Every structure is written in structure tokens, then in C-alpha cells.
């Protein structure tokens with residue numbers, strides 16, 4: 001564990017940060033600038049969070065590399081050379097390691113240590129934290145940088161343990177190479193992870209069978225190496241670009257649409273959709289017209305455009321139809337950016353199984369059994385997603401005032417004022433957590449905004465001789481209602497997706513993110529701070 005410095009039992013810190021992904025590293029950096037003692041506990045054996053765990057074949061970011069990176073250091077912006085338009089997982093992980101080294105962060109990161117419990121001591125105004133290595137520490141402040149997609153969803157298919165081949169979840173991919181050469185491989189799940197893995201596994205496997213329950217809308221990434229001149233050109237105006245990102249609606253810079261899709265005629269719409277399709281942006285199609293996410297008829301024009309592209313790419317009409325989403329509007333589940341995804345189904349050794357028609361009955365020692373018979377396999381890849389947004393906080397026994405656990409408090413859905421603090425859990429902050437813009441934005445921009453707000457809040461407390469901040473239950477309830485109202489103006493909430501918690505059995509159905517835009521969210525957070533932290537009790 002290079003660089004780690006395990007604290008002794010009973011160590012007291014000003015702050016504990018939970019998770020050494022992109023958010024945790026930046027939070028540590030900021031807390032140190034305040035002169036605080038801080039430690040980061042990381043469950044994995046190395047830093048990187050999402051980009052440490054998700055090393056499956058084809059893993060890549062679907063936001064452009066020069067946008068999906070920290071903006072806090074102009075020097076870092078100038079010195080790091082992104083190689084591709086969309087960075088693959090190894091390149092992003094190298095970047096994370098570079099940042100940790102450059103800012104000397106490793107000495108305050110303890111690897112291989114999961115925080116299992118955090119109990120608030122109201123008399124001492126501090127948190128008592130336990131870990132799975134038996135270490136116990138206390139801290140005045142706790143920041144949960146535990147990730148919005150970090151608890152993988154185990155589909156719990158009967159018989160999985162009996163399978164004699166290998167089973168890998170995309171989000172727990174082995175660090176050593178996994179070879180598919182000569183192997184019969186299954187991929188279960190066709191969200192963004194499955195969509196990225198399928199064409200890459202298809203290149204190597206002897207046979208690949210994709211088990212699909214719900215087809216995704218997959219847009220072409222049009223990834224390519226970055227040219228030196230374009231890197232230099234953006235670097236020359238990086239400060240302005242970063243500022244534009246901060247002020248933008250979703251953390252990426254674009255010209256917002258001004259017209260309804262229904263005001264345009266079909267030829268005009270098709271031209272707009274074709275231009276967006278050719279550009280290769282995740283939200284390119286969403287940005288063509290104002291009402292794609294708010295009007296079903298407008299949405300259907302885009303959905304049908306994507307289906308037409310699937311039909312013109314996939315040579316077998318029956319397969320093309322199975323791959324065509326028809327049960328939910330475009331972008332109400334997160335769309336995917338792919339490279340060669342639909343084309344992979346034209347390969348003779350790639351097959352698609354429609355789980356709506358023939359569901360998985362069980363996994364057997366030899367493979368996967370459906371009503372059509374048994375599929376003999378050597379490797380099963382689970383691309384079945386995550387317990388998103390609330391899973392990572394709920395996995396920790398967090399006990400607030402009066403012995404109430406966060407899990408109990410969130411039993412009917414998360415309560416989290418400004419998506420930052422849950423009432424009854426003083427001095428405990430969430431980054432990229434529920435009821436914040438988080439997954440609806442470029443998270444590198446969102447995490448910086450939240451980390452900076454939290455750091456400013458802690459500085460305010462310390463500068464004014466205060467020890468504690470807690471949300472008021474009424475402000476928290478108002479925020480929850482506001483988040484729900486904003487979501488209700490869109491097509492999102494009606495759809496079963498991980499945005500609504502519908503992918504996890506028993507999870508309450510709540511739209512989990514703030515859909516009002518990062519720009520508006522930032523203004524609201526700043527106004528609260530300027531007003532002396534309205535909606536919070538400081539003592």
C-alpha cells in the first residue's frame with residue numbers, strides 16, 4: 001500500500017472522507033487547504049473509485065476527456081495530455097493517479113479499509129467511525145464521497161454459484177487480464193456497460209450471446225485520437241471553457257435549443273437529428289429541440305429516428321426490431337454512447353436473446369437455461385448495473401441524533417437538504433448523492449461545485465467559532481418536494497429506471513436526482529450560503 005499511513009486506533013481527525021475516487025481526492029485537497037487534518041478511507045486496494053472498479057473491456061467515459069476532468073488547477077489542465085476524444089478507463093485511471101501524486105494526496109489515504117459504521121456523538125459533537133480492519137477514528141466532519149454508482153447490482157439469478165465457468169460483474173472486473181479467446185461468452189444486461197463491452201468481447205470470443213431485457217438507445221461515439229492542434233486550441237482558452245462549464249446546465253458547453261421539435265417539419269427535424277448523430281455527443285440528440293424530455297410526441301420523433309438508424313445498421317430485420325426501444329421514451333433511461341454496438345450483431349458468432357420472450361430460468365453448471373433450452377458457456381458477464389445514488393450511503397451503518405439510522409430515515413426515499421445534508425446527521429455531507437444534480441450532469445463539474453460548497457461551509461463554521469451544521473426538517477422536506485416537482489415536469493418519473501430506483505427490488509420509487517440544471521442548483525446553493533446557511537441550523 002504505497003503512500004498509505006494507517007492511523008492508530010482512537011485517532012482524531014478534523015474530517016474523514018469516505019472513498020478515494022474523483023470526489024474524495026478533491027475533497028481531501030480542499031480540506032488540507034483549510035489546514036485541517038483529514039484522512040480518506042478507501043475500501044479498494046487502490047484509488048480511483050469508478051475508474052478503479054469498472055475495468056471491463058471497452059470501459060470508456062461518454063463525456064469528452066477535455067471536459068471530463070478537474071478544473072480546479074489551471075496548471076493541471078495545461079500539463080495533462082488527453083489522448084482520445086473519449087478517454088478509456090486506463091487513461092482516466094492514470095490521470096487520477098497523476099492527480100494524487102501531483103498534489104501529494106496519497107499520504108492521507110488509507111487503502112483497503114471500508115468504513116462500516118459512523119455514529120454521531122451529540123455530546124462531543126463528533127462522529128465515531130469504525131472500519132472493517134478494526135480501526136476506529138473520530139472526526140468533527142464526515143464527507144461521503146462514496147460514489148453515485150458504486151454498489152453493483154447482483155441480479156441474484158438462481159444457480160449462479162453452480163456455474164463451472166467464470167462470472168464477472170462489469171463493476172467488479174478482475175485486475176488481471178480476462179481472456180475470451182476461444183470462449184463462449186454471455187453478456188447479461190444492455191445498459192451503458194453492456195453496450196460498451198459487447199463489441200470488444202465480440203472481437204475475441206468464439207461465440208457471444210447477449211441476454212437483453214430492455215434495449216437501450218445507443219448513439220455512435222465517433223471516438224478518435226485527439227489532434228495536437230485541437231488540444232492546444234482548447235488549452236489556449238481553457239480558463240474560459242472551464243468557466244462556461246461551471247455556468248452550464250449540465251457541466252458541458254453547448255448552445256441550448258430554442259424551438260420545439262413539433263414546430264419543425266419532418267425534413268428539418270431529420271436534418272437536425274442527422275447532424276447530432278454524426279457529431280457523436282451523448283446529449284447531442286437531446287439538444288436539438290427544447291421539448292425532447294418534456295413532450296412525448298416530440299420525444300417520439302427522436303426515438304423513431306434512432307430506430308431507423310438501428311434498422312439501417314443491423315442486417316437481420318428481426319434482430320433490428322428486438323434492439324429497437326419501444327417501451328420508454330428516448331433518454332428517460334440514460335442513453336448510451338457506443339462504438340460498433342449495433343454492428344456487432346451482424347457478426348455470425350454474435351446472438352441476441354430476448355429475455356421478455358424467453359426469460360432466464362436459472363444458471364446451470366454448463367450455462368444459462370431459458371425456455372428455449374440451455375446455452376453452453378465458459379464466461380458470464382453481468383452488466384446488470386448499480387444500486388444508484390443511495391446504495392453507497394445506505395451500505396454504511398450511519399447513526400445520527402437520537403440513534404436514528406440514515407437507512408431508516410431514507411426508508412421511504414432519500415431526505416437530503418440540497419442533496420448535501422440529511423436532517424439529524426450534523427456535519428455529515430454527501431457528494432454526488434441523492435437529490436443533487438449528480439448523474440444528470442458531467443460529474444466532474446458537479447463534484448467540484450459540491451466539494452467547494454462543503455469546504456466553504458466548514459470554513460464558515462470554523463471561522464465563526466461554530467461546531468455544527470444540520471439541516472432543518474422543513475427545509476429538507478421543501479427541497480424534496482422541489483426536486484419531485486421539477487422531475488414531474490419531465491418524462492423521467494414515469495419510467496422504470498435506476499433514476500427512479502425501479503431497478504432494485506423493494507427500493508422506494510422516487511426520482512433520485514435534481515433535474516433543474518447544475519446552473520440553477522449552483523445558484524440555489526450559493527444563495528443559501530450567502531444568506532448565512534438558510535434552511536440549516538448552525539450552533
Ligand code: N01
Nearest residue numbers: 060061062155189190191192193194213214334383384385
Ligand atoms: O447499468 P444499467 P450499467 N436479468 O442499470 C439489465 C453509467 N455508466 O452498468 O433495463 C436480465 O443501465 C437491465 O435491464 P432492464 C451510466 O450512467 C457510464 O449498464 O432493467 N437483465 C439493463 O439492461 C449508466 O447509465 C458509462 O430491463 C437484467 C442492464 O442490466 C450507469 O452507469 C459506462 C437483470 C443494467 O443497465 C449504469 O449502467 C457504463 C436481470 N436480472 C456505465 N438485471 C460511460 O461513461 C438487470 N438487467 C459510457
